[in-house]
Amino acid sequence: MVFVRKIKKHGKIYNYLYESKRVGDKVISVYKGKVNDKKKEVKQDILRGFNEILININRFIEKSEVESAKISYSNLLEEYNKISEKVNDEKKIELFNKTKDVYERLNDLN
Numbered sequence: 001m002v003f004v005r006k007i008k009k010h011g012k013i014y015n016y017l018y019e020s021k022r023v024g025d026k027v028i029s030v031y032k033g034k035v036n037d038k039k040k041e042v043k044q045d046i047l048r049g050f051n052e053i054l055i056n057i058n059r060f061i062e063k064s065e066v067e068s069a070k071i072s073y074s075n076l077l078e079e080y081n082k083i084s085e086k087v088n089d090e091k092k093i094e095l096f097n098k099t100k101d102v103y104e105r106l107n108d109l110n
Contacts, residue, residue, distance in 0.1 A: 016032075016035065017031075046086055046087070054076060064109065
């Protein structure tokens with residue numbers, strides 16, 4: 001599990017990222033780095049796989065290839081799960097809405 005630890009130094013609060021791991025019978029906290037509070041734009045490299053799968057699903061839907069679209073949709077969900085850990089909440093909601101739209105279009109085909 002990853003968590004943020006807030007530490008006060010010289011009147012300022014700093015956020016540090018830690019991960020808890022089980023080692024034998026004990027749980028230890030491992031330092032992962034500083035947390036940057038500024039919002040970062042998501043690099044297109046992270047979203048490339050998601051967008052490619054989304055395009056393929058739309059092609060399958062246009063051709064009424066439901067089975068191929070369903071298989072690609074499961075790949076889309078896996079990619080969404082990978083990406084959702086790396087993006088901010090706004091981008092996560094945007095990706096979720098795209099995934100939901102595809103799901104509704106697939107249901108309409110059935």
